[in-house]
Amino acid sequence: MAQKSNPTILRPVNTLYQGCTHWDEPRFYFIISTIQKLIESCCLGTTHYLDKLQINRHLGLIFIEANLLHLHFNSKHRLKSRRYKENQIKSKKQSWTVLACRLQNAVELIQKFTGTKKVTLRINRIKAYTRSVPKPTRRQMAYFTKSFNHIRYDYARYGIQLMYLLIKNKANVTSLTRFLKQNICSRQRRKRHYQFLAYIKQGFQALQEYKEIQGLKIQIKGRFTHKAKGRSKIWKYQMGQMPLSQLNKNIKAKYTQTQTGYGSVGLKIWICH
Template sequence: MAQKAHPTALRPQDTFYQGYTHWNEPRFYYILSRIRHFIEACCLGTTHYLRDIQITRHAASIIIIIDFIHLHIRSKRRIKSRRYKENKLKIKKKSWTLVASRLQTAAKLIQVFTGTKKTILKVNRLKMYTRSVPKPVRREIAYYTKSFHNLKYDYARYGIQLMSLILKNKANTACLCRFIEQNVCSRQKRKRHYEFLRYLKQGLHSLQKYKKINGLKIQIKGRFTHKAKGRSRTWKYQIGQMPLSRLNTTITAEYKQTQTGYGSVGLKAWTCKNSPNATTA
């Protein structure tokens, strides 16, 4: 049997390389991938997701423009007094302050790695709250967002925000894969994976009529559930159209591999965006 090609291998894509004097094209893409890895490491354990990154070199300085998605667990209308904030001893582990301190350390590493004299980071944050999700969708997933379910479904509030951004074409496929990866790995108890997949399916189904993309497809395959003899399982879900055989459609794909308590798991996600050259049947 022939080996399947990557969905984006034969499709024309925009190149970011514009002819740098000190970096040839292979070195430029290697530096771009390493810098992206540094920035993604700054978001681990938080509700910040990297949407886009742009690198520009001018003289002896490097300018990095970063687009973040900041998802909030609690509502925007929740106001706390100054006395409550001063007396609170617990430090927020998912706050922007933690990400900003990590970015400051990453800027020094990038400067040494690229060999430049100055590194400039420009950060753009897209803030998202639960109230930004349409009200009918919030009613359908109200069971998961109850206050007494905060520990069991700790991903419910910011997860529906991320899914809403993806279907509105404001977030990329890598953000969705990272959200699924961190929650599949953390659901180690029996039947917790079923609850997360049920929530993922219900959230995408409720947001289907608000989508601004042609289609979305998710595939999870591997040992992520408790089954006898360590058998693997395949979970698929698709919204809209996913014409992988058409070369004139804009499709972004993301492949990831992670580990759970039962074995390895492969994650695949495809997003079909609107294309002016595509012909719909």
């Protein structure tokens, strides 16, 4: 019996990395994928997520347009004392200044790597705050955002912002994949993975009435728990419909793999727009 192929392989894909003109030589896919990885690496360690990337080439010029999601840890209307402002570090690790310096160096590397005369990079920042999330949802997720849980649930504030943008069809599947990947890697203590997965499930359930997408499906499989003898676990969550067998549906899929203190973990995410 032949092996069944994944429905997302047969689905026609409109790539966002080719504009009206692109590289004619056979190595254009290698060049484009390298540029994408370079820009994604600039966002590591910050609260900026690469949402959309489009690369156009015309003769000796390259035009790169990227959409970045800027998520905030603290609320915009948070009251700050005078002593807090005096002791505040001017150059934060998650600030836009650090990311802008990285992108400027990335443009120089892209110019040398592709051998073009000029590289133009245009960044569209989409800012999100906790106040933008509906008030009923913030009340349901209030336990995770309390001050005494700031160390345990350090992902609570910007995580609910990302989930809300995803529900409103303003974020891409790549941003959610990076959020899940970096937090699964950082949950090294015992049973911390259960708390993170419970937060994801409760957050999507609280935002279900505001969704503007048809469906969402998340599957996490691997050794992300403390069970011995190499036992793996499968965690699934689905919201809405996910018609993988219908090729006329606009479904975006993302597969990735990460490592935890207990072993390897595979992530699969599908979003039906």
